[in-house]
Amino acid sequence: MTVVSTIPAPPALPVWMQAIENTLKPFQKQVRDFIRTRHASAVWMTMGSGKTLVTLSALSYLREPGHILVVAPRNIAVDTWPEELFDWDIPLQVTSFNITPPGMVGKNGRRSKGQRNLKPAEFKTLVDNIGTDKPGLYTVGSDRFTDLVQRIIYAGEPRVRPVGCARDDGVIDLDAVRDAFSEIEDRYAALCLDRVEAAPEAERGAVDDQYSEIKAALGQARLVKLKPGTASGGAPTVVFAHRDPKKAKRLRAEQVRHDLADVITAVTGHPFRVAVIVAKPDYRQWPFPTVIIDEAQGFKNPQSLRWKAMIAVRPHIRRLIELSGTPTPEGAHEIWPQIFLLDQGDTFGTSYTDHLATWFTPEQVVQNQVTRWQISRWNETQLHQAISHLAISAENTELHLMGFGPPITHRVPLSADLMNAYQAFARDALLSVLLTGLTELRERAYDQSMAATADMFAVTAAEDDARRRAQCSGLDKSETEGAVSEARQRAIGATGDTAVARAAYDAVTLDDASAHYIEAVNGGVLRNKLLQFAAGAVYIDLDKGADGYAKATSLTSRPTLQLHSAKFDKVIDICDQHFATGGDGSVLIAYRFDFEKTILIDRLRRAGYLGARAYNGMPDTKKAWNRGEIPVMLVHPASAGHGLNLQFGGHTLIWTTLPDSNEHYGQTPARLNRLGQTKPVVVHTILTENTIDMAMPGALSDKQASQERLMQATRSEFKSSIAGAIAAVNRAHRQ
Structure with a gap:
């Protein structure tokens, strides 16, 4: 008698998991497996490749215990992730740390008609209840992540009782x-x-x-x-x-x-x-063993509070997943902070400075500080290979979008008087910046002279005394260092030679400021002011009680001097032509400065576009746009550059003033060029002639090359196998 051994069939997948399994393409399943086999992974997928669904599929197989936290730009956090769970019937409770749940019941017992931002007290209560809530998925906007961490790690002792359970001894708790x-x-x-x-x-x-x-x-x-x-x-x-x-x-x-x-x-x-x-x-109170950072390039700055907050809780995260379509929008130097979050320094070391010195060479140096780095093609290739075990890149080769129509650039001129005013303003703004730099250099020279002439025995004694007092008071390391620093400054001020320091202060000239500061500020204060002028207005310093304050804030919350309306007039012309010629869909306007938003809304409504409004970050507003209920909507790239599906509302975008960020520049038009868009997206760009505006398109295009090389290098090594798998599926389908 022959005994036949049988292998039990794997358990059937739940209906929702099977639906996702049937939907995922071969390349998406391989990316999912990449996530499943690593406790830390970076997934770089182009728009429309299904990053969210792939990640949810991986987590459904892993079934990690405990809460899941998604950290993402606000729109993705409050809209994309909850919507994805709802669309696929994934039985996971989702809670937002940014906005109220739909139909929230207020203190008056009534259900709210729409969603709104959480009030501070509601946010606090929500965080305090994490420990007693059943495991689920939480979402938080990147801008609120630091507050969330601070609220948790300083939570103190656990709650006296579970939520909703009253004490039975009648004593208030x-x-x-x-x-x-x-x-x-x-x-x-x-x-x-x-x-x-x-x-x-x-x-x-x-x-x-x-x-x-x-x-x-x-x-x-x-x-x-x-x-x-x-x-x-x-x-x-x-x-x-x-x-x-x-x-x-x-x-x-x-x-x-x-x-x-x-x-x-x-x-x-x-x-x-x-x-x-x-x-x-107390970092042990961190309640999220699984963390997903969506659009991880938002954590590219190791000096930012959100990056430091993530590093603080990183040892208590068991699984970290980074998702991005543009991991290094400004250059390859932005990759270290993201990789460090994954492996805590195993690949590129624990020092960002050493990493830059190893892989990059200085391109621009200002006042002995490197302000711009460059990397050789050989080093860039080696860098890409070094992270291949952590990062995978894939694209949806079957994604067919409508794409973009020919871009339209509008050049608006300034009158001769305005052009002279612009040139004079540029000179005055430069002088103002140089004077600011002169003051900073003089103060630095004064401080250095005071320290050099101070009684170091007295300074050391003051530091030792402050350190001893801090230790007796139980202060932590950072608080102790702060107290010691204050004591040091007091001792230097009491014993330093003020006459020598004053002479050093006076010795610094405007030529010194020009030599040290001109390059650094061209991309900062001065450049920003010139862009404001080109846009049509400039922010001014004006006290509330000053004459003219009411007029300067008639349309804006911040005092603003309106200079010209060239760009605002052109926006009205584009909108009029769009609707007069039977243009389908609504018009999306991307602005840079807040005064552009408020002035444009006023101009549009006076021109007859009564439904014009600014995007407020709420899902209800997005739905109204996609239903065609908002004829003209204004968005800021920083708040509408990721995870916002606006393809059903229109196909026309107007840039009033271009952003500096290559990420925002690429992501904002992509809000319209998504699956479901039925027409090529038309992008209008308005530039003010003979101003700094004209240099913006070229500056942005220069940032594209480095980004594309990284994406190509980290394309999964199974690229050819993906093509073969897709071909096999297509053949089977035809048969």
């Missing part, structure tokens, strides 16, 4: 105080206002500043625990914690603690005392 915290803040603010009004008129300004600082400190404080009442009958104590020792000290003031205790007692109906401690960070 910390959660009851926490639930009433927003009312406590309001009541305390009202109390502060009463104190200011009661102060003598001559002192009101100082008293107002004092209470403003206290209110700000209270808003950033945490309720961490509730100490029980004493055996002698003393009231229980509410303990606040603040991560800033100086702000904690303000809240520790006897009068402040007394006032807070009275307010809390009035709100809760129970007597309380108040204590304040300095909060210590």
Whole structure:
């Protein structure tokens, strides 16, 4: 008798997983496997290649325990990921740290008609409840990620009880105080206002500043625990914690603690005392073992707060996935911060400075500081090979988009008087920048001379004393260094030779400032001012009480001097021609400066486009655009450059002022050129003649080459096998 061994069939996939499996193309499945086999991976896929769905498919097979966090540009966080889960019926609870859930019930018991940004108190409550919520997917905008990390690591002790469970002994607990915290803040603010009004008129300004600082400190404080009442009958104590020792000290003031205790007692109906401690960070409280960074190029700056926050919690992340379509929009030097997040320095080392020195050579040096780096083609090739174990790049070879029609450039002239004014403005702005640089150089020379002539024995003694006091007070490393630095500066100021320092200050001339600062500021303050002039207005410094303030803020929140309307007139002409000739769809306008938005909305509405509005980041606005309910919509590339599907609303884009970012320049038109677009996208660019505007297109095109080389080099080694697999599928389909 022959015994036949049978291998049990693998369990059937859930319906939603099988639907995704049937949809994924061969190259997408191989990218998914790349993610599944690594605890840290970078996926670089072109637009329309399905980065989100591929990642969700990988996670559905991995079934990692615990919460999942998606960090992404705001639009992707609040719209793309929730929409993808909904479209594929993925049974995973999704929560946004940016906006309210649809149909949220307010305190009045009514459901909200639309979604809105979370209020600070709602954000705090949401974060505090993470530990008691069932595992799910959370999304947070990149701009709010640092706040999220800070809120978690300074959370203090765990909650007294699970959410929704009342204590059975009838004693009020910390959660009851926490639930009433927003009312406590309001009541305390009202109390502060009463104190200011009661102060003598001559002192009101100082008293107002004092209470403003206290209110700000209270808003950033945490309720961490509730100490029980004493055996002698003393009231229980509410303990606040603040991560800033100086702000904690303000809240520790006897009068402040007394006032807070009275307010809390009035709100809760129970007597309380108040204590304040300095909060210590606890990174072990990080609740997200799986983190996805969508559009990871947003973490390309190692000096940014969001990058530092991610590094702080990185040891407590088990699986990190980076997604991007443009990993290095400004050049290959941007890759180190993203790779360091993945392997914490295994590939390129732990020093960004050493990495740059190893792979790059200085291209521009200003004041002994390298401001621009370049890389040889050989080094760039080696760099790409070094990250092949972490990064995979793929493109959808079957994606057929409508593409772009011939670009249209409009050159608007300035009158002779305006052109003379522009040239004079350029000279004056340059002089202003140089004078600013002169002041900075002089202050630096003064500080260096003071340090060189100071009594170093006294300075060292002051530093040692400050370090000893800090250690006795239990300050952490950063706080200790801050206290030591302050003590050092005081000692230098007390013992340095001010006469010598003043002579060094006066010795610095405008020629020194020109030599050291001109190159650095051409891409900064000066250049920005000239772009403002070309756009039609410039921001000005004007106090609220000054004459002309009301006129300068009639259309803008920031004082603005309007100079010409050449670009605004051209926008109206383009819109009129578009709709007069029966142009299909609405018109999208991309602006750079906030005054362009507000002035254009006013001009458009006066021209008859009453439905013109600015994109506010809400899913409801995107849906209204795609339904054709918004004839003209204004967007800023920084808020509408990623994850925004606008292809159903129109196919016409107008650039009023081009951005500096190659990433924004490429991503914004791609909001219209997506699957579902039925017409070639037409891009209008408005440039002001004989101004800095004219140099913008060339500067952006120079940034394209490095980006494309990186994408090509990291195309998966299975590129030929992908083509073969697709051909096989096509043959089977034809048969």
